[in-house]
Amino acid sequence: MIKKRLLNMVPESKRYIAFNVLFQWISLIANIVMMAAITGLLASLFLGTNSNEQIGKTAVICVIVLFVRAICSICSSRMGYLSSKTVKKVIREQIYKKLLRLGTGYKEKVQTSEIVQVAVEGVEQLETYFSAYMPQFFYAMLAPLTLFIVLCFVNVPSAVVLLICVPLIPIAIAAVQTWAKKLLSKYWGQYTALGDTFLENLQGLTTLKIYQSDTYKNEEMNQEAEKFRKITMKVLTMQLNSITIMDFIAYGGAALGMILAATQFQSGHVDLQGCLLIILLSADFFIPMRQLGSFFHIAMNGMAASDKIFALLDLPEPDQAKKDCQREGDIVCENVCFSYDGERQVLTDINLTIAKKGLTAIAGESGCGKSTIASILMGRSKNYKGSIKIGDTELRDISEESLLKHITYVSHQSYLFKGTVRENLLMGDPKAIDDKLWEVLEHVNLAAFLRTENGLDTVVLEKGSNFSGGQCQRLALARALLHDSPVYIFDEATSNIDVESENDIIAEMLRMAQTRSVFVISHRLANITKANQIYVMEKGMICESGTQDELLAKKGVYKKLWETQQSLEKYTKSDTKVGKEKLA
């Protein structure tokens, strides 16, 4: 029940635990002194040998002892608080640093909801382990030994019997431990599973409402919650049962001590004061161990949580690449192959060059692997085969920090944070002055709109929910422009937005391509007609490449895609025209 790894993780906590034990021990000694004084007074009262001086002395001792015990209690609580404060800070910091080391690809190894639960609730559970259980563990051994030594001076047989009964409590704890461990591990498994479902359903609530699937999902969650309720009840039952057993041993043992003291007094082996002292102190033999038993269950929960924390901390980390990205240089992919699960090949022998200046595009049907290439280029998946070089440096050797400074990724789901327009823009360049911010907003045609609002202080709600899709994308693009990196990847950055915003963004991409490398992934071929090089993908492979004119002349896959899209767009336009005429 002592996890060395946990203690070594927070070495400062050892000092707080030691002081906590010391203060509890001083309090016990003070209690023994008070009991000795009280029993001495009671015995002399019974025998009629008491004096006023003795009553006064006893009263003074009691006041001093109560004062000392109050101080000790405050100090030991303070030690518990300091230890739990340190533990929470250190462990949460370690989890945070681990996530940074796992990098942007952490989701491949662990679920976000699990991290949140472990880092919040899991660490909270460890608080009791360090602030209450660990000090109690040592105090529960020290207290009976101290009392044994003291009572040996009064009556050895009673002291021996009381000491022998004490270990029955840890034996009872050990008996339930294996069962409790399994149960708590199941409990945590169920808890994180429920958290996963809850988070997913909450995030997708609008979709669930649209498809009227919320009732079905509600049922599903109820079932999961019911499983969680059952396992929680099992845990509580286990805890209550074991507390009952411990109470039985504790009070049974104390009663035994009292009976023995009385018989020893009857047979004249101990005087009245000694007998009363044994009776009053016998419960103290068991109370610390009994208290340890109560903390034990909370600590077990913390230990189960610590298993989850260690599992997270032990996740294999990608090799910490050290090299910096060369600012100048093409991105060259040679025979790149990739699979997410090690079984199904998603990319096969990809050979492509993203020129250091100009617009390179990639086209192809849905699911052919376009976004996977972008994700590899952003360093999210490092286990690709073949070679990807930025200048002379292999991508997997480049540090994440340097890569993210070198490449800016703009997707159709660019995240806008709750705050103001200024705050969102400053993420791109924290040092940018207002004039610079307005300049990029002019570029993306958002300045006029924002002037009618609250300018750079216009409020942005979570995920930009108070902005239209097109405005969100324009703002995301403005932020990307401020990032000022040599390479930009646009992954379907204009999908699901209005034509005007789409045209503005395409125009900005073309302007950027004059001075830097722009890599565009787009379903809509009309957006990439001006690209210097277009790669066409089919089933994870590149089947054609060239400019728009070259590709159309080849009369292959690209031409087919182009014609299909053109006829679809013409159809949609004529359909809209007929509709409008009808309405007129």
Ligand SMILES: Nc1ncnc2c1ncn2[C@@H]1O[C@H](COP(=O)(O)OP(=O)(O)OP(=O)(O)O)[C@@H](O)[C@H]1O
């Ligand atoms: N995280 C993932 N884990 C496992 N498989 C994935 C993952 N992401 C994508 N895939 C699979 O890889 C293949 C290529 O997906 P990718 O997203 O690269 O296609 P795409 O060409 O960008 O499609 P779209 O144009 O629809 O966005 C698909 O078959 C998809 O199922």
